[in-house]
Structure formats: C-alpha cells, structure tokens
Amino acid sequence: MIFYAVVSISLALVFYTIGVWSERKQKKLKIWHVIVFWIGLSFDTVGTTLMSTMAKTGFKVNFHSITGLSAIALMAFHAVWAAIVIAKNDETAKAKFHTLSIFVWFVWLIPYISGAVFGIVR
Numbered sequence: 001m002i003f004y005a006v007v008s009i010s011l012a013l014v015f016y017t018i019g020v021w022s023e024r025k026q027k028k029l030k031i032w033h034v035i036v037f038w039i040g041l042s043f044d045t046v047g048t049t050l051m052s053t054m055a056k057t058g059f060k061v062n063f064h065s066i067t068g069l070s071a072i073a074l075m076a077f078h079a080v081w082a083a084i085v086i087a088k089n090d091e092t093a094k095a096k097f098h099t100l101s102i103f104v105w106f107v108w109l110i111p112y113i114s115g116a117v118f119g120i121v122r
Helices: 002-026 031-055 063-088 091-096 098-121
Strands: none
Touching: 002 031, 002 098, 031 063, 031 098, 063 091, 063 098
16 A cells, blocks of 8 residues: 555655646646646545555644645645636736745645655654
8 A cells, every 4th residue: 555655645746746837837827737736636635545544543743744734735725726716717816826836836845755754764
C-alpha cells in the first residue's frame, strides 16, 4: 500500500505543479487548469488517505499532520474558487488568480517535503 500512497502523493505534486506554473506562465486561469487542480487534489486525498490507513494511529497533532490538513483544505478552497472564477468568466480574476495558486502550491510543499523527510528518517 505504501507504493500506491507514494505514487498518489507524487502524482498530486506533478499535476498541481503543472496546473499552477502553467497558469502563471499563461497569465490567465483556464478551464484546463481547474481540471488539473481537481486531479491534483484527488491524488493528494487518495495518497493521504492511504498513508493514514497504514499508520493506524488516527490523527496525531504534529507538524506534518497540521500542515497536511491545512494544505488539503487550501487545495480544496483553491479548486472550488478556481471553478467559480471560470464560471463567472471574470477576466480580471482570471488574470490575477495565479497569486493564490502560487501561495497554495508553496503551502502544499511543506507537508510534501516534511512527509518525505519524516518518512526517510523513520
């Protein structure tokens, strides 16, 4: 199961990174970015669920779990907000959306990196 969890989390990184940085480079939020954000969120949720199932200890309050929970919540907010911006077709919001995207991506990297580091240390 660890293999599937690591692959899922890594695919989340790939999809989220592609979505965030291509949106920034293209200077405008597009529908395909929103789809990629949702795919990244889905892979992150699957990977996190698999990791939690393997841990069998329940939710522990520590740096990794707090940042991880915060990151998933931010990713969900980000994906929903991106869908709303696309639905409203607000050109100004589409052009400035990358600011939120980059912030969420950086926050998401914290539990990704800490999970890798803590996993290696064990």
